Amino acid sequence: MRHILLSFLLLLFGGTLAAHAQSDATHPPADELSIRWGVETNRVDDGNRFRSSFTIANHGDVALGKTHWTLYFNFSRQIDPASVTAPVRITRLNGDFYRLEPDADFTPIEPGDQLRVTVEAPGSVIKRIDAPAGFYVVFKDAEGRPRPPAAVSDVTVEPFTRPAQTSRGPGDTWPVPTPATRYADHRSLTARPPDAEGRIVPTPDSIHRRPGAFALRADATIRYEAGLAAEARQLAAGLAAALGRRPRTTRADSAAAITLRRAEAPRPAIDTASAEAYRLTVDPETGITITGATDAGVFYGGQSLEAWLPVAAYRAPSSPVDVPAVQVLDAPRFDHRGLHLDVARNMQSVAAVKRLLDIMAFYKLNTFHFHLTDDEGWRLAVEGLPELTRVGGRRGHTLDEQAHLMPSYGSGPSPSPEASRGSGWYSRADYLDILRYAKARHITVMPEIDVPGHARAAIQAMEARTRRLRAAGDTAAARAYRLRDPADTSEYESVQGWDDNVMNVCRPSTYRFLSTVVDELRGLHEAAGAPLPAVHVGGDEVPEGAWAGSPICDDYIARTEGVDGADDLFGHFLGRFQDTLATRGIAMAGWEEVGLEEADHRSATTTPNEALVDDDVQPYVWSNIWGGGTEDRAYRLANAGYDVVMSQATNFYFDMAYSKHPREDGYYWAGFVDTKAPFSFVPFDLYKSADRTRMGHPIDPDTAFADQVRLADTARNNIRGLQGQLWGETLRNPDRMEYMAVPRLLSLAERAWAPRPGWATLDDSGALRARRAEAWTAFANRLGHRELPRLSIRHPDWSYRLPPPGATVEAGTLRANVALPGLAVRYTTDGTRPTATSPRYTGPVPVPEGATVRLRTFDTLGRGGRTVTVPTSP
Numbered sequence: 001m002r003h004i005l006l007s008f009l010l011l012l013f014g015g016t017l018a019a020h021a022q023s024d025a026t027h028p029p030a031d032e033l034s035i036r037w038g039v040e041t042n043r044v045d046d047g048n049r050f051r052s053s054f055t056i057a058n059h060g061d062v063a064l065g066k067t068h069w070t071l072y073f074n075f076s077r078q079i080d081p082a083s084v085t086a087p088v089r090i091t092r093l094n095g096d097f098y099r100l101e102p103d104a105d106f107t108p109i110e111p112g113d114q115l116r117v118t119v120e121a122p123g124s125v126i127k128r129i130d131a132p133a134g135f136y137v138v139f140k141d142a143e144g145r146p147r148p149p150a151a152v153s154d155v156t157v158e159p160f161t162r163p164a165q166t167s168r169g170p171g172d173t174w175p176v177p178t179p180a181t182r183y184a185d186h187r188s189l190t191a192r193p194p195d196a197e198g199r200i201v202p203t204p205d206s207i208h209r210r211p212g213a214f215a216l217r218a219d220a221t222i223r224y225e226a227g228l229a230a231e232a233r234q235l236a237a238g239l240a241a242a243l244g245r246r247p248r249t250t251r252a253d254s255a256a257a258i259t260l261r262r263a264e265a266p267r268p269a270i271d272t273a274s275a276e277a278y279r280l281t282v283d284p285e286t287g288i289t290i291t292g293a294t295d296a297g298v299f300y301g302g303q304s305l306e307a308w309l310p311v312a313a314y315r316a317p318s319s320p321v322d323v324p325a326v327q328v329l330d331a332p333r334f335d336h337r338g339l340h341l342d343v344a345r346n347m348q349s350v351a352a353v354k355r356l357l358d359i360m361a362f363y364k365l366n367t368f369h370f371h372l373t374d375d376e377g378w379r380l381a382v383e384g385l386p387e388l389t390r391v392g393g394r395r396g397h398t399l400d401e402q403a404h405l406m407p408s409y410g411s412g413p414s415p416s417p418e419a420s421r422g423s424g425w426y427s428r429a430d431y432l433d434i435l436r437y438a439k440a441r442h443i444t445v446m447p448e449i450d451v452p453g454h455a456r457a458a459i460q461a462m463e464a465r466t467r468r469l470r471a472a473g474d475t476a477a478a479r480a481y482r483l484r485d486p487a488d489t490s491e492y493e494s495v496q497g498w499d500d501n502v503m504n505v506c507r508p509s510t511y512r513f514l515s516t517v518v519d520e521l522r523g524l525h526e527a528a529g530a531p532l533p534a535v536h537v538g539g540d541e542v543p544e545g546a547w548a549g550s551p552i553c554d555d556y557i558a559r560t561e562g563v564d565g566a567d568d569l570f571g572h573f574l575g576r577f578q579d580t581l582a583t584r585g586i587a588m589a590g591w592e593e594v595g596l597e598e599a600d601h602r603s604a605t606t607t608p609n610e611a612l613v614d615d616d617v618q619p620y621v622w623s624n625i626w627g628g629g630t631e632d633r634a635y636r637l638a639n640a641g642y643d644v645v646m647s648q649a650t651n652f653y654f655d656m657a658y659s660k661h662p663r664e665d666g667y668y669w670a671g672f673v674d675t676k677a678p679f680s681f682v683p684f685d686l687y688k689s690a691d692r693t694r695m696g697h698p699i700d701p702d703t704a705f706a707d708q709v710r711l712a713d714t715a716r717n718n719i720r721g722l723q724g725q726l727w728g729e730t731l732r733n734p735d736r737m738e739y740m741a742v743p744r745l746l747s748l749a750e751r752a753w754a755p756r757p758g759w760a761t762l763d764d765s766g767a768l769r770a771r772r773a774e775a776w777t778a779f780a781n782r783l784g785h786r787e788l789p790r791l792s793i794r795h796p797d798w799s800y801r802l803p804p805p806g807a808t809v810e811a812g813t814l815r816a817n818v819a820l821p822g823l824a825v826r827y828t829t830d831g832t833r834p835t836a837t838s839p840r841y842t843g844p845v846p847v848p849e850g851a852t853v854r855l856r857t858f859d860t861l862g863r864g865g866r867t868v869t870v871p872t873s874p
Contacts, residue, residue: 026062026063026142027062027064027069028058028060030137030150030152031150031153032059032060032061033057033058033060033064033137033152033154034056034057035054035055035056035057035154035155036055036057036155036158037052037131037132037156037157038157038158038165039125039158040053040118040164042124042125042126042165042169044120046169047169047170047171048122048123049121049123050124051083051119052118052119052120052121052125054100054116054119054132055114055115055116055117056109056115056117057109057113057114058110058111058112058114059111061111063108063109063110063111064108065108066102066106067102067106068140068144069138069139070100070101071101071135071137071152072097072098072099072100072134072135072407072413073098073100073133073134073410074133074134074408074409074411075096075098075131075132076096076130076409077121077123077125077130078092078497079098079119079120079121080119080120080121080122083118083119083120083121084118085118085119086117086118087104087105087106088101088102088103088117089102089103090117090119092497094406094497094498094499094500095408095456095496095497095498096408096409096496097406097408098132100117124168124169126165126166126167126168126662126668127662127664127665127666128157128160128663129657129665129666129730131157133410134411134412134413135152135155136149136151136412136413137152149397149413150413166662168695171697172696173696173697174660174692174695175660176660176662177659177660177661177804179805179806179807179808179868179869179870180807180870182804182819183805183807183808183815183817184806185819187817188773189776189777189781189817189819191817191821192777192778192781192821193785198778199307199308200304200328201307201746201749201750201782201783202363202749202750202752202753202754204304204328204329204330204754205329205330205331205755206327206330207328207329208326208328209324209325209326210325210327211284211325213322213323213325214284214285214322214323214325215321215322215323216243216258216319216322216323217257217320218243218244218319218320219247219248220243220256220257220258221248221249221254221257221258222235222247222248222249222250222257222258223249223254223256224250224251224259224260224261225260225261225262227262228262230295231295231298232249234299234302234440234441235258235302235305236248236249238306239306241314242306242309242313242321243313243318243319245319258287258288258289258305259287259290260290260292260298260301261290261298262291262292262294262295262297263279263291263292264293274293274297274331274332275294275296275297276292276293276294276296276297276332276335277331278290278291278292278293278300278301278304278328278330278331279291279292279327279328280301280304280327280330281326281327282305282325282326282327284325288305288323290302290305295442296366297331299441299442300330300364300442301328301330303361303363304330305323307790308323309321309323311786311789311790314790314793314794315793333752333755333756334719334721334722334752335720336366336722336723336752337364337365337366337367337722337748337753338365338645338721338722338723338724339356339360339365339724339741339748340448340723340726341353341370342371342374342726342727342728342731343370343371343372343377343379343728344371344375344450344728345727345728345729346409346422346728346729346731346732347377347379347417347423348728348731348734348737350426350430350433352737354437355795355797355798356368356737356738357434357443358795359741359745359791359798360745361441361443363746363749364749365745365748365749365752366442367443367721368445368446369446369448369725370434370445370446370448371450371727372448372449373392373448373449373450373455373458374456374457375408375454375456375496375498375501376395376405376422376456377392377395377405377422377425378392378393378458378461379425379426380425380426380431380520380521381425381427381428382516382517382520383428384516385462385465385481385513387461387462387464387465387468388461388462389425390404391404391405391460391461392405392457392458392461393424394416394417395415395420396413396414396416396420396422396423401460402464402467403464407422409422409729409730421733428524431524432528435524435528435530436530439528439530445525445530446533446534446535446536447535447536448535448536448537449514449518449521449536449538450537450538450540451503451514451537451538451539452502452505452539452546452570453501453502453503453538454541455483456498456500456501458503458513459500459503462482462483462484463483463484465478465481465482466478466482480512481512481516483503483504483507483509483510483513484500484504485506485550485551485552485553487550487552488504488552488553489549490545490548490549490550491545492543492544492545492546493543494541495541495543502542502543502546504547504550505570505572506547506550506552506555506556506557507552511577514577514580515580518535518581518586519584521535534586534587534588535581535586535588535589536589536590536620537574537588537590537594538590538591539574539590539591539594540590540592540593541593542570546566547566547569550566553566557569567598570593570598571597571609571611574588575611575612578612578616578617582615587616588616588617589617589618589620590617590618590620591619591620591621592620592621592622592623592633592634592637593619595609595612595617595637595640595642596609596619596633606633607636608636608637608642610640613640613641614641617642618720619637619642619644619645620644620645620647620723621634621637621645621646622647622648622649622652622653624648624650624686625669625670625693626650626671626690626692626693626699626704627693627694627697627699627704631686631687631690631705631708632708632709632710634646634686634711634719635712635715636709638711638712638718639709639711639712639715639718641718642718643718644718644720645721645722646681646683646719646721646722646723647722647723647724647725649670650671650689650694651678651681651689652673652723652724652748653673653725654673654724654725654726654740654741654744654745655667655725655727655728655730655731656668656670656671656672656673657673659672661804665730666730666740667727667729668694669694671693675743675744675746675747675803675819675820676747676776676780677747678722678747679747679751679775679779680772681722681751682760683719683722683751684716684760685710685760687704687705688768690704691769700765702765722748722751722752724741724744724745724748726740726741734799735799738798739801740801742801743783743800746787747779750779757772758771759774759775780819780820781821781822783820784818784820784822785822789822792859792860792863793860800859802856802857802859802864803818803857803865804856804857804866804868805818805825805841805856805857806818806819807827807853807868807870808870809853809870812847812849813844813845813847814827814844814845814846815844816855818857823857823858823859824857824858824859825841825855825856826838826839826840826841826855826856826858827839827841827845827853828853829845829848830851830852831851831852831854833854833856834854834855834856834864836858836862836863836864847872852869852872853872854868854869854870855868856868
């Protein structure tokens with residue numbers, strides 16, 4: 001049925017979405033319109049407001065008329081309608097969805113002319129990713145009937161070049177990076193030979209080099225004990241990339257180059273109870289032995305073996321490969337080592353998810369937090385509730401959302417998954433495929449169903465179900481899964497601008513809906529043989545005012561003991577949902593709000609909810625903006641007895657931009673998160689992780705957090721682990737997902753697995769920063785010399801971030817460096833864009849007078865990063 005529906009939609013929209021289908025006698029076609037948008041200043045009203053402009057140009061042969069057209073777009077800022085200067089009306093419909101239409105004084109835009117529209121909005125805009133997106137136009141015919149929408153593809157974002165465009169206001173001290181500032185920042189990163197740094201990331205607990213090497217041949221055999229066949233197959237596949245063919249695997253008790261086995265104590269020199277512990281031994285005479293406490297330990301020992309091989313072996317697979325003799329004794333520091341991926345805002349394919357799982361597994365991350373639902377999309381098919389994906393899984397042009405959701409994040413007018421990243425979902429078969437793929441790599445998939453806020457996709461989908469069944473005369477069934485109170489007059493606005501995104505937690509149908517979804521998840525995980533220890537319920541950012549005007553809730557409050565008003569409903573809801581999960585043997589995970597007395601994450605005074613401490617509720621703590629007053633929330637929850645996952649935005653939100661450069665896409669409300677940020681995190685004393693506020697002001701950790709709660713020694717075991725978050729608002733294609741994830745993911749893995757570093761134990765902040773800088777230099781060299789080159793070879797289609805070079809020209813000499821020493825920097829002096837065959841920078845280069853110097857960073861396969869131009873004039 002899904003494929004029939006999609007085929008119909010493609011027939012309906014495939015031709016009509018073409019821009020020329022919009023052309024008639026009174027309007028130019030959409031592809032003869034262009035839009036140019038730019039920021040004028042972020043300093044309106046002392047920096048608390050910005051001004052930007054839209055320029056609509058007509059390149060057609062007929063005028064854009066006074067009436068009968070409307071322009072739609074998405075913009076994450078709230079435009080002040082009173083600030084609009086041109087004779088048009090701009091209206092925010094909901095969320096980030098806007099329309100622009102001519103008013104009564106509008107003058108047609110003649111061929112060759114343009115109209116400039118100036119608007120203001122609160123806040124600031126400093127990056128191109130902030131720009132309005134997803135422009136499309138809807139014309140009406142002479143009778144006033146709307147014609148199919150057409151995308152406006154000629155859209156330009158003006159460059160951000162002036163301080164008024166790149167500063168967030170008077171308090172913003174973060175500099176915009178330039179080649180010169182990057183060069184200065186990287187001068188302390190001394191390049192070191194590849195063999196001078198550790199070969200395995202994340203760093204093992206104990207590693208001892210031994211004399212000699214073992215010659216590993218392509219005809220080698222991997223012998224494994226019972227129950228380790230899957231681990232043997234995975235290792236054989238990984239080694240094939242270096243040997244040119246897969247080694248044979250066998251259970252037979254015969255001679256073998258590699259032996260896999262289990263043992264209760266694989267790490268005799270280090271006391272540990274970790275089920276993921278392993279010992280890797282490479283002996284020049286007897287071969288390679290991997291011993292694990294469990295099959296997971298054996299798997300991770302195999303990943304370390306693959307990492308231990310020389311990178312050159314992957315560049316030119318051959319046999320034999322000389323494997324240096326070594327003994328590795330290893331186990332993770334934290335049990336939970338996670339990565340979160342949001343596919344609700346922008347859909348990612350099954351193939352893209354698997355590619356991410358591959359990288360996670362190699363770097364020993366063991367939990368995939370799968371954010372499947374949000375306001376802007378529901379991505380999992382649920383048997384018996386087809387509207388969840390048919391309506392909630394698609395976005396496109398609509399004014400009533402009867403058939404699908406409205407556009408968000410620039411997803412455009414087409415609801416087709418083939419045409420828009422805003423549409424799509426995982427069938428049962430897709431989800432099972434992902435579960436099995438993850439299980440084979442010892443990764444637990446934790447699905448997230450975000451409730452009761454962030455639930456708009458589900459709410460709208462169930463409204464569509466209600467309409468369908470009412471039309472069929474089945475009133476009882478129509479009510480069975482409804483999630484809203486139609487008489488609710490509550491007024492609220494979510495962080496993302498929605499005024500209707502909270503489930504009504506007083507309806508029995510809401511809990512029936514949740515039980516159905518949980519049972520679907522449980523059935524899928526059972527069918528895949530994959531564990532489901534926890535379901536993440538979100539629980540974040542429930543806007544103030546929800547349920548206050550609901551008659552159903554008024555009645556529920558009046559007859560429910562312990563619920564005295566709308567403010568009590570959030571905690572009550574969590575208790576009921578936790579019971580639903582507990583009866584099925586599933587723990588409740590959620591964002592930090594699930595462990596707090598109030599739903600408002602912004603309140604610095606919110607205290608842990610003691611009522612849920614003993615109910616197996618696991619908070620993932622994210623809100624810690626330096627200077628915001630909530631930095632100690634993880635420790636408050638851990639000290640109260642909660643099992644906490646550290647997910648702090650300042651270090652682990654991988655949707656944050658790497659830097660302030662306008663072309664470095666990503667958000668920045670929590671600051672800028674570079675590759676060093678996850679590496680610098682100190683889990684048991686996070687205040688040591690703070691260097692600068694989100695606006696760039698230096699932080700003295702010795703004094704700035706004097707009033708903040710510390711983690712009690714007795715609560716250290718309540719820190720379950722660390723997790724990176726990859727939110728999807730800006731992930732408009734798979735390349736962006738990979739760019740934002742890597743190399744930060746490697747720093748996360750290092751901090752989650754590796755032993756506590758010595759620098760983290762220092763109390764003197766100056767000494768700590770100096771030692772941390774030394775450790776970062778070593779780790780950066782490992783990334784640049786070994787990890788990223790190997791990643792390029794083994795996964796050649798991965799689009800990880802290549803940091804732009806630092807460079808300066810002084811006294812006619814070019815000097816350059818890069819954030820991850822070992823990556824290739826290439827340059828030109830004739831103004832052309834460097835390519836993979838341009839000269840490689842290896843030392844100071846004389847530059848002719850008047851030359852235009854340009855540089856790029858390249859990976860092993862010749863893929864280049866962003867080009868930078870270095871001023872040569874004095």
